Amino acid sequence: xxxxxxxxxxxxxAIETPFGKTDKILGGSxxxxxxxxxxxxxxxxxxxxxxxxxxxxxxxxxxxxxxxTDGIEIDxxxxxxxxxxKYHNDMNSRDxxxxxxxxxxxxxxxxxxxxxxxxxxxLGNLHPLxxxxxxxxxxxxxxxxxLDTMNFWMDIALxxxxxxxKRVDVITINDEEARQLSGEYxxxxxxxKIHKMGPKYVVIKKGEHGALLFNxxxxxxxxxxxxxxxxxxxxxxxxxxxxxxxxxxxxxDISFDNMKNAIIYGSNLASFCVxxxxxxxxxxxxxxxxxxxxxxxxxxxxxxxxxx
Amino acid sequence: xxxxxxxxxxxxxAIETPFGKTDKILGGSxxxxxxxxxxxxxxxxxxxxxxxxxxxxxxxxxxxxxxxTDGIEIDxxxxxxxxxxKYHNDMNSRDxxxxxxxxxxxxxxxxxxxxxxxxxxxLGNLHPLxxxxxxxxxxxxxxxxxLDTMNFWMDIALxxxxxxxKRVDVITINDEEARQLSGEYxxxxxxxKIHKMGPKYVVIKKGEHGALLFNxxxxxxxxxxxxxxxxxxxxxxxxxxxxxxxxxxxxxDISFDNMKNAIIYGSNLASFCVxxxxxxxxxxxxxxxxxxxxxxxxxxxxxxxxxx
Numbered sequence: 001x002x003x004x005x006x007x008x009x010x011x012x013x014a015i016e017t018p019f020g021k022t023d024k025i026l027g028g029s030x031x032x033x034x035x036x037x038x039x040x041x042x043x044x045x046x047x048x049x050x051x052x053x054x055x056x057x058x059x060x061x062x063x064x065x066x067x068x069t070d071g072i073e074i075d076x077x078x079x080x081x082x083x084x085x086k087y088h089n090d091m092n093s094r095d096x097x098x099x100x101x102x103x104x105x106x107x108x109x110x111x112x113x114x115x116x117x118x119x120x121x122x123l124g125n126l127h128p129l130x131x132x133x134x135x136x137x138x139x140x141x142x143x144x145x146x147l148d149t150m151n152f153w154m155d156i157a158l159x160x161x162x163x164x165x166k167r168v169d170v171i172t173i174n175d176e177e178a179r180q181l182s183g184e185y186x187x188x189x190x191x192x193k194i195h196k197m198g199p200k201y202v203v204i205k206k207g208e209h210g211a212l213l214f215n216x217x218x219x220x221x222x223x224x225x226x227x228x229x230x231x232x233x234x235x236x237x238x239x240x241x242x243x244x245x246x247x248x249x250x251x252x253d254i255s256f257d258n259m260k261n262a263i264i265y266g267s268n269l270a271s272f273c274v275x276x277x278x279x280x281x282x283x284x285x286x287x288x289x290x291x292x293x294x295x296x297x298x299x300x301x302x303x304x305x306x307x308x
Numbered sequence: 309x310x311x312x313x314x315x316x317x318x319x320x321x322a323i324e325t326p327f328g329k330t331d332k333i334l335g336g337s338x339x340x341x342x343x344x345x346x347x348x349x350x351x352x353x354x355x356x357x358x359x360x361x362x363x364x365x366x367x368x369x370x371x372x373x374x375x376x377t378d379g380i381e382i383d384x385x386x387x388x389x390x391x392x393x394k395y396h397n398d399m400n401s402r403d404x405x406x407x408x409x410x411x412x413x414x415x416x417x418x419x420x421x422x423x424x425x426x427x428x429x430x431l432g433n434l435h436p437l438x439x440x441x442x443x444x445x446x447x448x449x450x451x452x453x454x455l456d457t458m459n460f461w462m463d464i465a466l467x468x469x470x471x472x473x474k475r476v477d478v479i480t481i482n483d484e485e486a487r488q489l490s491g492e493y494x495x496x497x498x499x500x501k502i503h504k505m506g507p508k509y510v511v512i513k514k515g516e517h518g519a520l521l522f523n524x525x526x527x528x529x530x531x532x533x534x535x536x537x538x539x540x541x542x543x544x545x546x547x548x549x550x551x552x553x554x555x556x557x558x559x560x561d562i563s564f565d566n567m568k569n570a571i572i573y574g575s576n577l578a579s580f581c582v583x584x585x586x587x588x589x590x591x592x593x594x595x596x597x598x599x600x601x602x603x604x605x606x607x608x609x610x611x612x613x614x615x616x
Contacts, residue, residue: 090493185398188536209517212534221531221608226520228496260611294615300529301609303568307602 002143003043004249005115006033006242007134008124009104010048010072013278014084017091017232025278026058027083029124029148030072032235035282036242036269038065039290040250045115047071047134049103051079061283070112078103091230092207111137119143119252122245123168124238125150128160135167144254146170146245147199148238151177165198169254172203172241187212188219201259203244205237213263215256222263225271225296232277236270239282243269268293310451311351312557313423314341314550315442316432317412318356318380321586322392325399325540333586334366335391337432337456338380340543343590344550344577346373347598348558353423355379355442357411359387369591378420386411399538400515419445427451427560430553431476432546433458436468443475452562454478454553455507456546459485473506477562480511480549495520496527509567511552513545521571523564530571533579533604540585544578547590551577576601 008030015022030046037044045068054074062069084098109130117140123131125148135145147168153161154177165171171194175187181197182190191202191214202214208230210223243266248254251261268290275281316338323330338354345352353376360382367377392406417438425448431439433456443453455476461469462485473479479502487493490501499510499522510522516538518531551574556562559569576598583589 186534186536186538188534206517209514210531219534219608220611221534223518223529223531226494226496226527226529228494230494257612261613264611264613291615294613298613300527301611303528303572303609304565305569305572305602305606307599 001042002119002249002252003045003115003117004037004120004122004245005045005047005111005118005134006030006037006122006124006245007047007109007126007131008033008122008238009081009126010046010050010054011081011083013234014082014098015232015234015277016086018087018089019231020277022277024082026055027234027278028081029238031062031279032238032273032282033122033124033242033245034062034067035065035279036239036266037246037249038067039243039269039285039287040246041066042246042249044068044246044249045071045112045118047109047111047115049073049075049078049107050081051103052076054080065283068112068114071110071115073110075103085234087233091233094233109134116140120245120249121145122241123147123164125153128153128157128164132160132164132167135164144169144248146172146241148172148241149177151180154180162197168199170201170203171199172205172237172244174205174207174237178202178204188214203263205240207233207236211240211263211267213259215259218256220256220260220263222267222297223300224267225293225300227271227274230274233274234278235282236273239273240266240270242266264294264297268297309350310427310557310560311353311423311425312345312428312430312553313353313355313419313426313442314338314345314430314432314553315355315417315434315439316341316430316546317389317434318354318358318362319389319391321542322390322406323540323542323585324394326395326397327539328585330585332390334363335542335586336389337546339370339587340546340581340590341430341432341550341553342370342375343373343587344547344574344581345554345557346375347551347577347593347595348554349374350554350557352376352554352557353379353420353426355417355419355423357381357383357415358389359411360384362388373591376420376422379418379423381418383411393542395541399541402541417442424448428553428557429453430549431455431472433461436461436465436472440468440472440475443472452477452556454480454549456480456549457485459488462488470505476507478509478511479507480513480545480552482513482515482545486510486512496522511571513548515541515544519548519571519575521567523567526564528564528568528571530575530605531608532575533601533608535579535582538582541582542586543590544581547581548574548578550574572602572605576605
């Protein structure tokens, strides 16, 4: 069992889907990563910032799940980061209605002493300089640095992104972002170019179409579990990343073969995340449910051809 | 080893992709199904019609691959079905430039005596009444009837399609067509509704995003092999279907578990088809290449998680 450090947002979301809408509820990439990793009993520290309006009950919920929140700064003079979005009927596209950065605007992550030697570091989708500042604080070189980013940072801070990527082992991005970052349409070629930027492992998230893991000439694919109903996709990508990191932290094995398993666990947990609004499903998820669904993933993907 | 009867088009295609363009070359669903099935050494009879302009060399090539062409009528007064299309940069969408039905307009398939007891019947994408007329000619009830169709027939002949679907075991359609046929967005729900129309097995082709097989509450997924370069997607769906049917005909086992293998073989063969223009790649494909790529599919999808 290794320690996992997750830097990301802890936020309020207001979500509208064809199934309904919510007021401000708990959200944020750090939250989803932490909740996913908590499934593995891993010691996870979340580093983030919230405002005075943040709910003590949400902190308590995270602590009850075993998430260390010492690294979540509470700014008494600020308001919590707020995002509001509306999903279209196909759930694959969404409009952002409101983005209030609030306390996130001047966020300077401070890594708690206890997590400065974390073996696995998950750098959530933040400014590349903010992500780099976390690595600067580590007293021991992490065994694995995982970075999530998005097109926004490629647009406004590409040089900084390239600089931090040199220190990263695994990048997780979606297919369009992989194409933008590499200038290649084929994901195989995109991954090859991104390898050269630093990350030995490239995870390309394709939403309902699954996820691809690339490492040099090796490839692995995990489908998303086909579901009768996707209720709210918010947080699915972060849950996927949290499942990936959490499983690697638990097993202390960062071989390519074990990363395959980690990708499957990520996809497994993400399939739960989308079943209810926000973090609701992840807060109640049990180990037995995860185990059962792992069987569903096996049935979905495993075959037995004798190659003669 | 069972006999396979494949009804479909044998055609000329003129194709334009970002990589180049062709004059009239051999194409057609029946051709691609036959070429794919020929990989399994299965006795495959293709039923179709061509015009006086069709090339004897193409017939000879098919015969050399073991495809029985007795069912390909040559209309001395007609011209061969001709399709011309242009693919966009992403290869996922295309414009049809020319469709000349020619001899296909009054096509009345005639099943050769030898194939009237074929165990597996593949009804290519034709008018549902034409598909039904093939089943009417069978002297023995086939073990498995596979039907391919498209949105065009849902638009202009939905009642006829529903009638023939009652006689079908497996339907192969793409995701958009499954949604149109069922009125359901979720593919899980779409498959459930389509089961009720007749087919016990629903195969949903998602192009570069792979293929799903549904049977009651069971699901299986095969990814498309991620490729550095997709040269020409023409015929990939038919090659997939031909690989599926060919493998089932060879193994004489239509259990769900064996259909998983058939889906993998279909995806395997389709991944070759797109590597060159038209039928070029499929004409030269060797058993060893297929075997090697099967290993690539295993590495891409198989994992080994101990569920404790």
